[in-house]
Amino acid sequence: MALSQAGGFALLLTFPGLLAFVLGIIAENKKPTANPLTGNGGAVTCDYPKDPTIVLGVLSVVFLFVTAVLGGVALVFPYQGKRVPIGSLFKSKSLLTFTLLSVVIFLVAEALLLWATILESIHRRQFNGKVDPTGACPTAKTGLFGGAAFLALDSTLFWLICLMLAVNARADHFDSFEEENLKGSYEDVGNANEYAPALGAHPTARV
Template sequence: MAVTPVQYAVVVAILGSASFILGVLAELKKPAAGEVITGKEVVICKYPSDPSVFLGYASFALLLTTAAIGYQSLFYPYKGKSIPRAAIFGSSWCTSFFYVSVANTIFAAIFLLWPTITEQLQHSRNIHSNLDYECPTAETGLLGGGAFASLNASLFWLISLMLTTNVREDYFDDEAEKHEII
């Protein structure tokens, strides 16, 4: 069974939406702060059990999978016919949307990873010698912002796929016309 651009588009849309949902859930499940337990010359932070770290990493993994499949969908030889990369990148629209897709993916990855790693470090490094330490969690809003950026990245991969499909059709129409003339 041959893979079609529509099938790639559905997979990119589903994975991008799942990354968005998990990122939003990670933001919503993140505790506001940890409980401060003062000991002898130390502060121990006790954080409630929450899935935000797992959800953040899962959202990041889905984002990377979305980007990888989105990238593959642009250059996949549909119906056994491949198109030269020069033809795809010869279109200024395709080129610009491709780079915007990559930039959005990087931006979303940063905004998903940064608070997730920060949260994980705060949970694991929970003993502090500063007696005024307040046991914060990762900055509020970053995971949610990363989730929206992840959804945005998947939408740009879909737009890139649509533009590439148009370039493919034009390329093969031009090739067919050249063969008819000869």
């Protein structure tokens, strides 16, 4: 049952992660080049065509954030109502390492997506339909959306790995807990036998 619940979380966090990747790639490919229009006196006016780049960037940021939240929740979720203390869960060095890597990759991907989206928005507000003295009509740097999209995909894959490691760590925790209980039970039985009086030590007086 716990495995089926973990599988449900895996599907939930994979879907927005893939959406963040796909939308980031589309934003990179659809990012238009401004058309510099030369007017009277040689002044250059930037004309940016309408496109969904900024909207795609925002959606990619949101979906990647949702993936990270679901990944964090999936690690500490009480499957079958059985909660594992975070300290016990992260005794697994591999789980701790991959969780830290997942968080770092998520932060880098989110920062790049935000940077590319904000830059594109700033350029549109500052230069669209206005005179640009340099005539450059800038856009967000090529490759920002694409690189951030691949990092978003990496972050999603790392969260999936963390989820699998968390399932193993939970199993180890409950196995060790059951072993301790069984050991304690056997020790109690041994102590009881050790101190219990022998059957023939106190013979019953016959009348």
